Amino acid sequence: MLVDAAAELVDGLARGHHPTYGVGSMTCSIYDTAWISMITKVVGDQTRWLFPSSFTVVVDHQDESGGWIGDGTETDVILNTAAAILALCSHRRENDTGDLNDRIARATLFLDQKLKAFWLDASATLPVGFEMLLPKLLQLLAKEGINLEFPARPMLEKIRAMKMARVRLDKLYEGHKSTLLHSLEAFIGDVDFDRLSQHKQMGSMMASPASTAAYLMNSSTWDDEAEAYLQYVVLYGAGHGSGGVPSAFPSTYFEYTWVVATLLENGFTREDLGIDSLKKIGQTLEGAFQAGSGFIGFAEGMELDADDTAKGITTLNLIGSSTPASRLVTLVDRKTKEAHFRTYAGERDASITTNCNCLTALCASPDASQHADVIEMAMRYLCNKWNTEPVGIRDKWHLSSLYPMMLMTQGLMSGLDSWGRGLLPALPTEVVVDALTVVHQIMGHLLRLQQDEGAWEGKRENTAYAVIAINRIASLPTVKPVLAHVNAALERARGFLRQYLGCDLEPEHLWIEKVTYGSRNLSQAFLLSALKCTILPSPPRLQELVPPNLDATLKSAKLFRQLPMFSNVAASRIDIALIESALFVSRLRERCLEVFxxxxxxxxxxxxxxxxxxxxxxxxxxxxxxxxxxxxxxxxxxxxxxxxxxxxxxxxxxxxxxxxxxxxxxxxxxxxxxxxxxxxxxxxxxxxxxxxxxxxxxxxxxxxxxxxxxxxxxxxxxxxxxxxxxxxxxxxxxxxxxxxxxxxxxxxxxxxxxxxxxxxxxxxxxxxxxxxxxxxxxxxxxxxxxxxxxxxxxxxxxxxxxxxxxxxxxxxxxxxxxxxxxxxxxxxxxxxxxxxxxxxxxxxxxxxxxxxxxxxxxxxxxxxxxxxxxxxxxxxxxxxxxxxxxxxxxxxxxxxxxxxxxxxxxxxxxxxxxxxxxxx
CATH class of the missing domain: 1.10.600 (Farnesyl Diphosphate Synthase)
Structure with a gap:
């Protein structure tokens, strides 16, 4: 059943690829739906709304509280509500009804309360473009007579000014690609949209319905290609003709690589997934790499980035197409305090998950040994990030800390496996031991957070992340003393997940774009992988990492269980902490032996x-x-x-x-x-x-x-x-x-x-x-x-x-x-x-x-x-x-x-x- 479901998923990705518009399964976004609902088109001597069904979606999703809540975060609610109010105001100009006035009044009161409660400081990690999008929405709402002031606004404007100081909008007119193209609605009144048509890809502005809507509404000449793109997204995107649209479409390379790599890394074979389907996907990715001179973005024609490039390299190597990482290593930013991979040029906040995926890609590449120094750099960076922000680790692309924990596990375990197979002979012992300690800490933390029913945070996808991470760590010889407990935890988790196998459920909104979203394809891939993965033997050399004092350390559990504070703590939890403790003893003794x-x-x-x-x-x-x-x-x-x-x-x-x-x-x-x-x-x-x-x-x-x-x-x-x-x-x-x-x-x-x-x-x-x-x-x-x-x-x-x-x-x-x-x-x-x-x-x-x-x-x-x-x-x-x-x-x-x-x-x-x- 698992193999059939995985093969069907991959086959659907391969067959669903449109020659022009690619493929995508991101869930619908009220924010983007509100933007396209404001587009009007002159037909003959009449002006009509281009997507009336989209406005219906906006109206139907207004909550009793007055806002647009959805499944998202505080910033989601703010952006969705602000964009929806703007859409209501746009339609009120054509149809000034009491119903619209009432809706606007309730929504404005709701938004005002949310903004006044919104806290922000200069170090905050914000969703993609939030610091640009909200100020512009507030500006546009002010033109509609809605003026909103709140304590965080000065800081928001300051962050926006800092971002604007690093970009030159006039470069867009020269053909310079930038992530700004994904959020052109933030620059209404600031750029000449007539000079941006050269940036269209598939008729879109960087695969963003909202950005494309802003372009179409603010260009002096109607663009049929842009309209055709939006019409396609409305019909074939996640809304399936209802009027709703996602925050990005297509996401071809993103979905190809995340789905295929996840499945192949977790127990499925190429034969399981279908050789012909993988061949089609591989050919598409190879063509993308060739067109991008060794790099890819999340879809055709999009800005090239380290994250999708890394995942693409991993995917191609997994399906048998030998792909080196020589171009990927050029994306290391060595000018910062800690050298790391940057996702995009000029990004404000580094991405932990991008660096995880880059480390995994390096270790999966045929030229891994040639990049030992970069692998060491990436392992140090990730270990330092974990040690600086353990358990509270977050990434700007995902809501849950479980996702970066899973990817950090995959990256560091790939590094340890490469060291174990002799590919990294010069990797310092301190890096090896630090990585080993970090993955043990991740395992201990995940096991502690598991709920009684076997889930993590009650969510399917989060539970799948945890299972994949724990399963990978469990291959270490240092886990052997608690393997029975680990297996029991994994089985409880799989019991929770099995009840959703074959169910056509709305994916959980865990991923971050301008607003949060889910993906049916990705959610299914993680679910299947968590149910399929098994504990594989690790390279024999990893046996060297087992502390010689481990057995003696575990025997001390008898003493610690006598202590009142540990009397009600599960024996397995104490044993896991003791294994982690044993990993410190050699470092502690090494420093103390100079004294003793x-x-x-x-x-x-x-x-x-x-x-x-x-x-x-x-x-x-x-x-x-x-x-x-x-x-x-x-x-x-x-x-x-x-x-x-x-x-x-x-x-x-x-x-x-x-x-x-x-x-x-x-x-x-x-x-x-x-x-x-x-x-x-x-x-x-x-x-x-x-x-x-x-x-x-x-x-x-x-x-x-x-x-x-x-x-x-x-x-x-x-x-x-x-x-x-x-x-x-x-x-x-x-x-x-x-x-x-x-x-x-x-x-x-x-x-x-x-x-x-x-x-x-x-x-x-x-x-x-x-x-x-x-x-x-x-x-x-x-x-x-x-x-x-x-x-x-x-x-x-x-x-x-x-x-x-x-x-x-x-x-x-x-x-x-x-x-x-x-x-x-x-x-x-x-x-x-x-x-x-x-x-x-x-x-x-x-x-x-x-x-x-x-x-x-x-x-x-x-x-x-x-x-x-x-x-x-x-x-x-x-x-x-x-x-x-x-x-x-x-x-x-x-x-x-x-x-x-x-x-x-x-x-x-x-x-x-x-x-x-x-x-x-």
């Missing part, structure tokens, strides 16, 4: 569980952090263990006088010039040589600590942070080291006290405490945890997300407040888990303070410690809530949520098991 040379596996146990504390926290909080931030915070966490062990094994061997002297001279340690390497740990080679007693001379210890301090303060993300945050890092570094040195002095004082004389007092009580317990928890003890230091470094990582300019005092105060409450909370948890060890080693614990002197039993002590922890938790929650009121519930708070979760993992682990290595 020759350490045994038992002494490195923290390197095995630190990644999960961050990956697990990220998982529970919706995965807002990318790999780069996660790795940096893992390194900070590992460094805290490194410093703790260094202090206890080396610095503790100094005399009390030397320790006090070192504490008083911490400021001078910042004066050493920073080391050249930018890696957090690789720049401290001398540090690692100090871990083995006998005691190290003071001068060597000071040199090591200077390396540590200057390395942290010279980190790129610290150097890029505002001066206030840089100074906070320096202050917290000093407090952190000072707390360690002060703790040594307190431990020494405690060791001199005699043991308790009664069994009712199991712990020593400080006879001369340094301060009340509360002050100690919020000063020396809190700094000792490295929590406030980690928050200050984390804040530097988050600084690009904070408002530009100086940080308001209250915001910085709240960051400090939450860091202190969190540090106190973690210290109490730590001390609760290390009661016995601290008693044996004479380490000062909260129970050594006089406030605990009256607690006789261990159970009573633990109960009181949990009460204190509960108080600190409430204070922490209050600080977070207050901070959210200042910065909003956006990316900053999501990131902080992960930080707190990760700290909680440590806290709960300490309660279950003492994780601190014994060094005495």
């Amino acid at each position: 040379p020759g350490r045994t596996a038992t002494k490195e146990k923290h390197l095995a569980y630190i990644p999960f504390t961050w990956v697990g926290g990220n998982e529970l909080h919706g995965r807002p952090l990318g790999s780069h931030v996660l790795l940096e915070m893992m390194v900070i966490s590992a460094l805290a263990y490194q410093v703790d062990e260094f202090i206890e094994t080396s610095v503790s061997q100094l005399s009390l006088e030397a320790i006090a002297k070192l504490n008083s001279e911490l400021d001078t340690l910042f004066d050493t010039p920073p080391p050249q390497p930018t890696s957090l740990l690789s720049s401290i080679p001398v540090f690692g040589s100090l871990f083995t007693p006998p005691p190290t001379p003071l001068i060597t210890i000071k040199t090591a600590l200077s390396h540590f301090l200057t390395t942290l303060t010279s980190l790129p993300y610290v150097q890029a942070a505002p001066p206030l945050l840089q100074s906070q890092v320096r202050l917290q570094l000093k407090s952190y080291l000072s707390a360690h040195l002060t703790q040594l002095e307190h431990n020494h004082s405690l060791s001199l006290q005699p043991p308790p004389t009664t069994t009712t007092a199991p712990h020593k009580t400080l006879t001369d405490p340094p301060s009340p317990l509360y002050e100690w928890l919020h000063s020396t003890s809190g700094s000792h945890t490295a929590g406030p230091l980690a928050i200050s470094l984390f804040q530097c990582l988050l600084s690009p997300l904070l408002p530009s300019g100086p940080t308001p005092p209250k915001i910085q105060y709240l960051f400090s407040s939450l860091s202190r409450h969190l540090a106190a909370l973690c210290r109490v948890y730590n001390d609760l888990g290390s009661l016995d060890r601290d008693r044996e080693e004479d380490n000062v614990n909260v129970v050594n303070f006089p406030e605990f002197e009256g607690c006789g039993t261990k159970e009573e002590i633990k109960s009181q410690m949990m009460e204190i922890a509960g108080y600190e938790r409430r204070m922490l929650d209050g600080a977070l809530k207050e901070l959210e009121g200042e910065v909003g519930a956006g990316k900053v708070m999501a990131a902080l949520g992960v930080f707190v979760r990760s700290a909680d993992v440590y806290g709960e682990m300490y309660v279950v098991r003492d994780m601190t290595p014994r060094v005495k």
Whole structure:
């Protein structure tokens, strides 16, 4: 059944191709329908509406609210309603009826409300041409007496001006092709339409009914060819004669390539799809590439672009027509901060999916090995995009994040497969591992979002995207431990999809043009592919990517399932997060081994569980952090263990006088010039040589600590942070080291006290405490945890997300407040888990303070410690809530949520098991 349906789909594409107008299945658009409904034609001595049925469609689709809602987005509703009002006004001039006046009044009120609620900033990604189309519609409506002002209008006009500054309309008269031709309705009154007829293709202006309508209405001479195009679209487009038209027609090459490539990439063979049909499609594409000198657009005669060119290369190679990618690589834009493929020349926002398709095309081409540098560039670009905007990744051509996730999976997996087959021998290991980590994160995110009925977002096409992506990732050997769970998830999804097989349903409006649209052909191709695809074996070399510690890491699931925060989390979800964690261990160890040379596996146990504390926290909080931030915070966490062990094994061997002297001279340690390497740990080679007693001379210890301090303060993300945050890092570094040195002095004082004389007092009580317990928890003890230091470094990582300019005092105060409450909370948890060890080693614990002197039993002590922890938790929650009121519930708070979760993992682990290595 699947094969028959796929063959029928491809055969329909091949046979449905009109020699002049091509083929297209995009759904109808009220926006474009409204534009063609305004065309009048003089016949004899009479002027008549050319498409009265189109105006009927517009009128019939007006919602009770007054607007044109459809299935689209906020910008859809605005454009559809504005264009429809303009159409109503045009018809009112000929037929001034009460019904039209009422419709216009209700629609205007609706549009006014929508515009006033519309939010916009300079960084917003807008649908195709929106910043040009809406200002012109508002201008035209003003001529009809409808004046609309709204808060976002100045920004909209500013964005339009920025776009106009990059284009020259007069170039159109010289025959210069531009995407502007697709939206000529935005330039009514600004261009001479009589001088644009040279740009017609199939009678259309870049396959746009709206643009063609604007051309026909504003040319002084009637154009029969343009009329014939519109008549054909009305009759044979998605409206099938009803009067409705799509936002683009035809879309021949777009539909050919997306449909055929999707089917062949997901289990269908050429024989399944029909050799003759594929031959016809292949010949059409080959002719298009020849006519475009190695490039194609979305249809015949359209502007050439990287996206359709890439998909065309992939399609031709899949059907057996060897097609190199040598022309495609010329579309790389190397002038920007990050080199990437540009879809069109002069585009405002780069397209992630275009770069995904280009990467896939490069890997599918016969000359892939010749373009290894561009493949590496594309893989880096995509990984960086994911790490910058994980899970919230969006593309300007599609509404759903699932679509770019699917294409990113296909692109990165193509790169990994090419590396596995030996085609990319020089591909850096870091790129390979980063790509592997990203696709695992995509899989984990997709599985987490699956709904109970097996769907994603309740939509057929989105579910198909997720299935195709997960199925491709499941071929990796690193997925084997959770393959049974993955297969079960895929089967639930296919069960959801099977109920729609053979149903003639309106495609979901997920794709973005001027307004959103769907495509029957594409929707069917994705549905069939999701039901057909199977997990194929990966190249044997990919086995090298399985972390050697994976089995041991998965065994730690038993510990993590004991933690309250993971007690209700599915075992498979924990296992998936543990696999992702294992992918970080080698990178973490590589950086830490320069600090811990020759350490045994038992002494490195923290390197095995630190990644999960961050990956697990990220998982529970919706995965807002990318790999780069996660790795940096893992390194900070590992460094805290490194410093703790260094202090206890080396610095503790100094005399009390030397320790006090070192504490008083911490400021001078910042004066050493920073080391050249930018890696957090690789720049401290001398540090690692100090871990083995006998005691190290003071001068060597000071040199090591200077390396540590200057390395942290010279980190790129610290150097890029505002001066206030840089100074906070320096202050917290000093407090952190000072707390360690002060703790040594307190431990020494405690060791001199005699043991308790009664069994009712199991712990020593400080006879001369340094301060009340509360002050100690919020000063020396809190700094000792490295929590406030980690928050200050984390804040530097988050600084690009904070408002530009100086940080308001209250915001910085709240960051400090939450860091202190969190540090106190973690210290109490730590001390609760290390009661016995601290008693044996004479380490000062909260129970050594006089406030605990009256607690006789261990159970009573633990109960009181949990009460204190509960108080600190409430204070922490209050600080977070207050901070959210200042910065909003956006990316900053999501990131902080992960930080707190990760700290909680440590806290709960300490309660279950003492994780601190014994060094005495």
